[in-house]
Amino acid sequence: MRHVELTDVIVATVLPFDEQGGIDWDSYRRLLDYCATPDGIGAVFVNGHAGEGAALTREERIRVIETTRDHLGPSRLLLAGVIPYCTREAVEQARDAKAHGADVAVLFPIPSFAAGGAGTTAPVTYVRTVVEEAGVPVSIFQYPLASGCGYPTETLMRIAALPGVVAIKEGSDTMTAYEDNYRRLKSEAPRVAMLPSNFDWFLAQCAVGADGILSGLANLTPHLLVDLWRATKALDLGAMRDAADRLHPVVRTIYGAPPRMDMHTRIKAGLEHLGVIDCAMPRAPLLPISDDLAAHVARTVDEAGLARLVPTPLPRVVPAA
Secondary structure: OOOOOOOEEEEEOOOOEOOOOOEOHHHHHHHHHHHOOOOOEEEEEEOOOOOOHHHOOHHHHHHHHHHHHHHHOOOOEEEEEEOOOOHHHHHHHHHHHHHOOOOEEEEOOOHHHHOOOOOOOHHHHHHHHHHHHHOOOEEEEEOOHHHOOOOOHHHHHHHHOOOOEEEEEEOOOOHHHHHHHHHHHHHHOOOOEEEEOOHHHHHHHHHHOOOEEEEHHHHOOHHHHHHHHHHHHOOOHHHHHHHHHHHHHHHHHHHOOOOHHHHHHHHHHHHHHHOOOOOOOOOOOOOOOOHHHHHHHHHHHHHOOHHHHOOOOOOOOOOOO
């Protein structure tokens, strides 16, 4: 199994739907043209939370992977979410991901881990089984610790030591846990990439140390996140703060107000305002955001100057021969 190097900004794509709840493939391709092609985008992550992967059928998940691969060509790294309720289901989803063009499977925790299982040997066995039976490199989707599904540092390090684990999408949602996990990871499993993904802590996480940034916000602000990452690599704290200052109003608008489950629908509202996608509808059980909130998102997008970053017309990426 080859080792995959994950770095730079990785965009966790949203998935546009039409008013009837069907996938809007034309809007999705325009979205890829906008957020997946700027210089500094290292990979694309589909079928995750941002892409409402848990609300998709198996056939839809496969088509998302195939469409993304076909549109971006063979050279761009592609990650696919695995959101299971049991290990067998995880193996099947990971096999599908590999068979249809994904380079890495991103393993979400199994919901039953929330009942005290995150700190046991069960997550280690789960990850090992998926890697061995699906034969695909994996990234670990670290949940907020408060959810009960976030792995304690000791469990996370045992997982990171497994062959085939190439990255951790770090969403512990506390800076203490992030720093502890980063320091231990770079000491004990330096080949594994640490990818900060907590929107409230982008600047702080990057300042502690990171190998890239993985975020759904990159759908809306790919260029701003690339600026933050380039400043991080250059160890330029002033430039990092400048990028974080430009990101902050967007971050607070998208993620600040409850309920947090609407965050990706808010991103879609911003993309609809920019003309990147045609419709901001989510798939049930998520509901559309209010007109007032959509208007607030639109104002924030305008004040951030994002419209000037949208190519007109959006070009289509021609896959490499």
